[in-house]
Amino acid sequence: MLRLVFLVGFMGAGKSSVGRALARQLGWKFEDLDERIVSREQRPVEQIFRDSGESEFRRAEHSALRAVLSEPDAGGRIVALGGGAFVQAENAALLAQASAMTVFLDAPVEVLFRRCLQEQQVERPLRKSEEEFRKLYLARRPHYSKAALRVETGDLDVDAVAGQVARALGLQVSD
Ligand code: S3P
Numbered sequence: 001m002l003r004l005v006f007l008v009g010f011m012g013a014g015k016s017s018v019g020r021a022l023a024r025q026l027g028w029k030f031e032d033l034d035e036r037i038v039s040r041e042q043r044p045v046e047q048i049f050r051d052s053g054e055s056e057f058r059r060a061e062h063s064a065l066r067a068v069l070s071e072p073d074a075g076g077r078i079v080a081l082g083g084g085a086f087v088q089a090e091n092a093a094l095l096a097q098a099s100a101m102t103v104f105l106d107a108p109v110e111v112l113f114r115r116c117l118q119e120q121q122v123e124r125p126l127r128k129s130e131e132e133f134r135k136l137y138l139a140r141r142p143h144y145s146k147a148a149l150r151v152e153t154g155d156l157d158v159d160a161v162a163g164q165v166a167r168a169l170g171l172q173v174s175d
Helices: 015-026 032-039 045-052 053-067 089-097 109-118 129-144 158-169
Strands: 004-008 029-032 077-080 101-106 149-152
Touching: 004 015, 015 029, 015 077, 015 158, 029 032, 032 045, 032 053, 032 077, 053 089, 089 101, 101 158, 109 129, 149 158
Parallel strands: 004 077, 004 101, 029 077, 101 149
Antiparallel strands: none
């Protein structure tokens, strides 16, 4: 029975907001992998990037993902991965090994960039110019496409998208 679902996709795809709404609809727990990293490292994501570099962030990310996969999921859990997590071969391999369910949330890159600009409270070290953002998105897209399912979030109404994901997964939402 399906008890653990990972949301993947680029920055601004709505992984955390849709994940929260989906967990609420299903009566499951929600977890944001970046939050687990921050709490394990005791410093914000941008500080890890700034002081220790991206490679250290990726190491912490991989270790946090391993920890998530080692925990029981009796009640069901939706996990939002950071935008680069599923792109790392060792993470994709770990998820494949665990036969984890993965859902790619996607939207046109202009929409993703606009959403990131609007979310000023979220510091994203890899959101640079629009051109670099687009380049990184195009380079990563083939990786995200390896997820089991893909759901479009372009006209993001968070609850509606969450409902769509639940239906795509064949999961019953509670009223
Ligand atoms: C990253 C995306 C961020 C966060 C970190 C790196 C990326 O998560 O994990 O800044 O490599 O795309 P969000 O996708 O939630 O912004």
